[in-house]
Amino acid sequence: MHLLLPIVLTFLAGIGVAAQAPTNGMLAKVSGSTLLAALISFGVGTAAIAIAWAANDRTSPAVLRDAPAWAWLGGIYGAIYVATAAYAAPRLGVATMLMIAIAGQMAAAVVIDHFGLFGIRAEPVSLSRIAGLVLVIAGVVLVRR
Template identity: 30%
Template sequence: MSAAWLYPIILIAGALQAWGPPMNGALRKSLTNPWLASTVSFLPILALLIVLFLCMPRPLPTVEGVTTMRWWAPLGGLVGSFAVITGLLFVDKIGAGPFAGLTITANILMSLAVDHFGMFGIQQHSLNMWRVLGGALMTGGIVLIAMF
């Protein structure tokens, strides 16, 4: 079965991610305290996930799954929160375009490294000329966006 049907959903999710930093920046301005704003930003997510879990509690993890879990596996949310907090603090200083461009370009470049080395249990995809060119074009694009 082809995963092509997932692409529009992923594109919509990516487009919606551009809204997050400006929305969080406005929240920080309104609440003044960036840590309170971060907390308020995450509360609806936590509430949604609790409701979803209560509505669909299965499957539950197995003891083997929990005991063999890598130490870093539960830290993905913490890593993601860094991006949210960074946007909340800095998007209004550089603009949504440069912020998103820098974030996405850094994400692409790091993802190329994750793929190349097969980090975090991801299937290994070696760097090649086309992947390096894509990363270079992303980098060139963000330089243009940030400069102009």
């Protein structure tokens, strides 16, 4: 039962990711610029997070001074994803674009887990994890047909 909240929140976030690609794709279509669409998306998202932080948290940014350099790169990954999704979703379709992204995420996740990268507890590669990854890749092929 203790996992229900993160499962529900993750499911809802997934719905948002599916809606984000065509939403940003429309901004790109109207503006003629994928990068402007991504910038607007991040600007609106940054404003929303800033409001939520100011209203609920207010942890001092000074606590981040000891964070490792690689910990600052998350925004770059997100920016690349948002810009790529705004470009790819109208061309591939949302389902295909998301399945390909999920396949990439799962492949990277298996490696990250196996080696315990980025401070994550190591989870060795297993036959069932590889089978799951193969099924995701098969899902890409099936969704694309």
